[in-house]
Amino acid sequence: MAKTVVLPREPLSLSERTYLPQIVTGLKTTFSNMFKEKVTLQYPEEKPIIPKNYRGVPTLVKDPNGREKCVSCQLCEFVCPPKAIRITPGAVSEDDNSRAHVEKAPKEFEINMLRCIYCGYCQEVCPEEAIFLQEEYSSSGYSREEMINKKDKLYELGGTLPDSHYKWDKKKSAEDDGNDH
Amino acid sequence: MLDFELLFLVGLKVLFALLMIGAVMTMAGYSVLAERKVSAWMQGRVGPNRTVLPFVEYIPFLGPYLKKMGIFQPLADGLKFLFKEEIIPGHVNKFYYNLAPIVALVPALTTMVVLPFGEFFTSDGESIPLMLADLEVGILFILAISSLGVYGIVLAGWSSNSKYPFLGSIRSSAQMISYELAMGLSLLPVFLWVSEPGTGAMGLSLVDIVHSQGNAPWLLLVQPLSALIFLIALFAETNRLPFDMPESETDLVGGFHTEYGGFKFGIFFVAEYAHIVVGSAIFTIIFLGGWHFLPWVADPWPSTWVGTLIGIGWFLAKTIFLIFFFIWIRWTLPRFRYDQVMNLGWTKLLPLALLNLIFYVLLVTWIDQPAS
Amino acid sequence: MNAVDLLFYFFATLAVGGGVLMVFSRHPVSAALFMIISLVSVAALFVLLEAFFLAILQVLVYAGAVMVLFLFIIMLLDVGPEGGKVSRLKLITGFAGCVSVGILIILLLQLFGTGIGDNSSWPSIEMSPYVNGESLLFSTSIKNFGYGLFTKYMLPLQVAGFLLLGAMVGVIVLSKKSLPTEER
Numbered sequence: 001m002a003k004t005v006v007l008p009r010e011p012l013s014l015s016e017r018t019y020l021p022q023i024v025t026g027l028k029t030t031f032s033n034m035f036k037e038k039v040t041l042q043y044p045e046e047k048p049i050i051p052k053n054y055r056g057v058p059t060l061v062k063d064p065n066g067r068e069k070c071v072s073c074q075l076c077e078f079v080c081p082p083k084a085i086r087i088t089p090g091a092v093s094e095d096d097n098s099r100a101h102v103e104k105a106p107k108e109f110e111i112n113m114l115r116c117i118y119c120g121y122c123q124e125v126c127p128e129e130a131i132f133l134q135e136e137y138s139s140s141g142y143s144r145e146e147m148i149n150k151k152d153k154l155y156e157l158g159g160t161l162p163d164s165h166y167k168w169d170k171k172k173s174a175e176d177d178g179n180d181h
Numbered sequence: 182m183l184d185f186e187l188l189f190l191v192g193l194k195v196l197f198a199l200l201m202i203g204a205v206m207t208m209a210g211y212s213v214l215a216e217r218k219v220s221a222w223m224q225g226r227v228g229p230n231r232t233v234l235p236f237v238e239y240i241p242f243l244g245p246y247l248k249k250m251g252i253f254q255p256l257a258d259g260l261k262f263l264f265k266e267e268i269i270p271g272h273v274n275k276f277y278y279n280l281a282p283i284v285a286l287v288p289a290l291t292t293m294v295v296l297p298f299g300e301f302f303t304s305d306g307e308s309i310p311l312m313l314a315d316l317e318v319g320i321l322f323i324l325a326i327s328s329l330g331v332y333g334i335v336l337a338g339w340s341s342n343s344k345y346p347f348l349g350s351i352r353s354s355a356q357m358i359s360y361e362l363a364m365g366l367s368l369l370p371v372f373l374w375v376s377e378p379g380t381g382a383m384g385l386s387l388v389d390i391v392h393s394q395g396n397a398p399w400l401l402l403v404q405p406l407s408a409l410i411f412l413i414a415l416f417a418e419t420n421r422l423p424f425d426m427p428e429s430e431t432d433l434v435g436g437f438h439t440e441y442g443g444f445k446f447g448i449f450f451v452a453e454y455a456h457i458v459v460g461s462a463i464f465t466i467i468f469l470g471g472w473h474f475l476p477w478v479a480d481p482w483p484s485t486w487v488g489t490l491i492g493i494g495w496f497l498a499k500t501i502f503l504i505f506f507f508i509w510i511r512w513t514l515p516r517f518r519y520d521q522v523m524n525l526g527w528t529k530l531l532p533l534a535l536l537n538l539i540f541y542v543l544l545v546t547w548i549d550q551p552a553s
Numbered sequence: 554m555n556a557v558d559l560l561f562y563f564f565a566t567l568a569v570g571g572g573v574l575m576v577f578s579r580h581p582v583s584a585a586l587f588m589i590i591s592l593v594s595v596a597a598l599f600v601l602l603e604a605f606f607l608a609i610l611q612v613l614v615y616a617g618a619v620m621v622l623f624l625f626i627i628m629l630l631d632v633g634p635e636g637g638k639v640s641r642l643k644l645i646t647g648f649a650g651c652v653s654v655g656i657l658i659i660l661l662l663q664l665f666g667t668g669i670g671d672n673s674s675w676p677s678i679e680m681s682p683y684v685n686g687e688s689l690l691f692s693t694s695i696k697n698f699g700y701g702l703f704t705k706y707m708l709p710l711q712v713a714g715f716l717l718l719g720a721m722v723g724v725i726v727l728s729k730k731s732l733p734t735e736e737r
Contacts, residue, residue, distance in 0.1 A: 026513045034222040042227075187556070277582070318695060321609045328617030332589070335621065339582065339628050347628070354625050358618060385695060 055120045055133040058085075058111055059158030060151070066160065067099060069130035072106040076122035076131055084115035085122060102168055109151040113139050128167070132158060198294075198313055205293050209454035210255035212504050216454075218251060219508045229254040262447030270341075270440050277340035282441070282448035285333025289455040291326045295319040296462050297388050299472050299493035302484045310388040311493070319387040320372070323463060324365060327418060330456065331357045334420075334427055334437045337449070341440035349436030352519055353427030356417055359526035360424075364414035366534035367407045370541035371400055371467060391471030396479040401468040406537050408468045410530055415464060417526065419456040422511035424522055431516075461503035465496060469503075472496040561601055568594035581627045585620060592616045606695050 015021055041048060050056070063069050072089040090107030092099050099105070122131045136157055141147045149157070214229065221228030229251035237253070238244045247253070269275060297312040316322050331354050338350020372385055375393045394400060401408045417424040428436025438449045465471060472492035474480045482488040517525070571591030578584045592615045599608035702710050 023514065027509060030223045030509060030513045033225065034219070036225060038222075038227050039225045040221075040227045184555075316605060318606050318609055321606070321613065325609045325613035325617055328613060328621075331617075331621055332624070335624055335628070336586075339624075351625070351629065354621055358621060361618070 050135040050137070054135055054137075055118050055123075057113065057136040057139050057149075057157060058116060058118075058120075058122055058131055058133050058154075059136070060109060060130055060154040061132050061158040061161045062155065063163045063166070064160060068105060068155070069128045069163075070106050070109065070126075071102055071128055071130075072104040072109075073127065075125045075127065079121045079125045081119060081121065082115040082117050084112045084117075086110045086112075099168075106151060109154060111149045111154065113147045113149055114144060129161075129163070129165070132161060134158065194313065201293055201313060202290055205290065205455055205458055206451065208458045208500075208504075209451050210259065212454045212457060212508075213258065213450070214251055214255050215504065216508050216511075217254070219505065220512050223509075223512045232257045259447070262444045265443035267443045267445070270343075272342045273440060274340040274342060277336050278440075279445070281333050281337035281340060282445045282452070283333075284336055285330065286448050286452040286455070288326045288330040288333075289452045289459065292323045292459050293462075295322050295387060296459065297391060297466065297471065298462070298496050299489055301486075301489050308392075308484075310391075311489070312388070315386070315388060318385045320368060320385050320390075320463075320467075323459075324361070324368075327456070327459075328357070328361055330452075333449075333452065337441065338427075338437040341437075343440055345434045345439045346437045349427040349433045349439070353420065353437060356420075356424060356426050356522055356526070359523060360414045360417035360530070363410055363526060363530040363534045364418060366531070366538055367410035367414060368467070370407050370538050371404055373541055373545050374400070374403065387466050391466055391473065394470040394476075395473040397477065399468060399470040399476045402476055404468075404537075404541070406533070407541075408464075410534050410537065411468070412464065413525075413530060415460045416507070416510070417522070419460050419507075420453065421457065421507055423514045423517055425516060426519055426522060457504060457507050458500070461500045461507065462496075464503055465499040469499050557601060561598065564594045564597040564601070567591070568598065582624065585624050585627055588623075589616050589620050592620065606698055 060068070060070055072087055074087050074089065077083075077085045077087050086108075087106050087110075088108035089104050092102050092105045118133065120133050123133050134157070139147070139149075218228040230249045232251060232253045233244075233248040234253055238248055240247075269278065294313045295316045297310040297315075299311040300308040301311055302308055334353045335350045338346040338348075338353070341347070371390070375390050390400070416422075420427050425436075427433075428438065433439070438446055441449060470476065472495055474482075474495065480488065480492070482491040568591050571587045571589075571594060575584045575587035575591060578587060592611060596608040596611040596616070599605075599611060
């Protein structure tokens with residue numbers, strides 16, 4: 001067992017009891033701090049560096065061929081904890097060749113940014129990798145209506161992300177080769 | 182009936198007084214800016230750097246620099262105080278509530294009447310001090326008027342009819358009364374020393390004390406202990422940070438001005454900084470040689486109007502350094518506890534000031550004894 | 554009537570008015586503030602007489618220190634507009650009133666009876682060795698006060714000092730009455 005040793009405290013010397021040398025030391029510290037580099041970020045002019053995997057505003061993305069990826073499965077709408085997402089499903093017209101084998105596409109896709117809690121579940125659950133929380137973090141508006149991101153706004157924010165799967169293209173080519181499923 | 186010469190003289194004095202008020206108020210306003218800037222720099226921030234007048238920004242080089250230094254921030258702050266809604270809480274004593282800021286500001290501005298800030302040379306080389314009123318008992322006048330400043334705080338705390346302002350005002354009055362004593366006692370040896378026969382100066386005049394420091398050591402070097410006690414008491418009297426009992430934010434919300442807002446709060450704020458400006462000027466005059474150059478060095482500037490201007494500038498530079506020192510101390514030291522303040526004032530500073538006084542009385546007597 | 558006279562009447566009115574209002578105001582804080590006004594006006598009257606030192610002492614001691622303590626106590630005790638208990642000692646009150654009015658009448662008679670311009674009845678102060686043959690009688694300089702206080706009036710000064718010391722000791726004794734019970 002370690003025994004507690006109580007160290008006797010040295011009585012303060014006269015110069016220590018006046019506190020003046022300590023005050024001078026403190027003054028030196030604050031003075032030298034004046035010339036150090038400032039840590040303030042001048043926000044609107046200087047933007048912070050966004051770390052990787054940052055969860056910003058949820059957006060919809062297109063694949064590199066400029067086609068919309070969302071198939072309106074409504075999984076995100078289902079998983080969204082604050083129920084910020086509302087999807088009105090619509091059908092993809094038969095004669096749209098570029099989107100063959102995709103049956104549905106969202107007619108309307110709304111994310112209410114007043115409700116969104118930036119949890120990222122929608123991105124996690126999306127089977128098509130169509131919804132991403134990207135680097136955009138500042139969304140503002142003058143009215144509640146403005147804060148509801150419509151489909152075109154979501155695509156505008158999302159842009160295009162590289163896609164390594166081309167899932168539907170592969171499915172289509174397999175089917176063309178007579179090898180569906 | 183109408184004495185035009187007298188009217189002219191009175192008008193001239195009023196004009197000078199207005200100019201001086203303008204100068205001190207401007208310095209008070211910019212002390213607020215300095216406080217914000219210096220505190221920001223000491224904490225690794227940049228401070229106010231956005232406010233700018235529309236056209237100034239487009240001046241090349243200078244414009245952006247002025248903006249960066251926040252030169253126009255005091256203007257914006259003042260306007261903000263002016264245009265804010267004047268809210269008078271329902272539970273206050275309205276008359277005294279409105280009276281208190283005025284009572285706080287008036288002593289702060291009155292003390293500057295006897296402050297000499299430079300000297301003017303007549304054609305035959307005689308020096309005339311630049312001040313509003315050359316009072317023989319200048320330093321006593323300053324002590325007397327600044328002791329009236331406590332009424333503003335006491336009235337504000339009492340009329341607010343609320344516990345935090347009340348506590349703040351009680352602390353403040355106790356603190357001011359305690360430190361006034363040490364302050365007066367710390368000044369006595371200084372005047373004893375200056376009034377020593379042979380140095381020419383007599384009495385309690387602030388001008389004489391400045392003259393005695395020309396081409397001679399500053400009184401700070403002659404009487405460091407007096408200077409230290411005076412400085413500490415000055416911090417206490419101006420309610421600056423190691424002693425800001427009346428408005429210690431952490432335990433009293435806002436202290437005596439908790440119930441105040443808008444322009445009335447602004448007046449309290451300006452009064453506090455005017456106290457700092459005037460206090461710095463007094464310390465400069467008494468201990469730092471006023472407008473004289475360095476200790477033991479005669480003024481290198483000529484005895485003409487050029488010298489007058491340089492002297493005023495030098496005086497201002499010293500004063501501004503002291504204002505900076507006030508701010509510097511504020512952002513370095515933590516606040517005392519109330520009992521510590523009282524303890525320091527009554528059991529440390531007062532005996533020290535008394536000992537200091539006795540020592541210098543003996544010393545001056547010994548020096549003055551007739552050489553037999 | 555010149556400017557100085559006007560100022561005199563202004564400050565005299567303020568001093569007397571402040572005194573009267575102090576007596577008649579219901580609220581203790583108002584009374585204290587009226588008293589401060591009165592004291593400061595008297596200081597202003599001293600200034601008009603070019604007695605700067607006296608004026609400053611008036612402000613420094615009475616307005617700056619004594620009245621602050623008064624106000625302090627009034628606020629701490631939180632005396633309402635009704636004031637404290639009305640003194641039951643009517644006899645003493647009446648007696649004190651009579652004596653003060655009597656003194657006032659005697660002083661007024663003395664002042665106007667002997668004539669204001671006649672200075673022969675004023676007490677004289679010895680010549681100061683520092684001033685070359687010049688009388689300090691009506692000098693208002695601090696040196697004059699100092700010389701008078703430390704020569705002719707040395708004894709009264711010391712007596713007054715001891716009186717104040719006694720008062721202070723008395724206050725300490727009275728306020729520390731319950732000390733032994735609190736000690737272990």
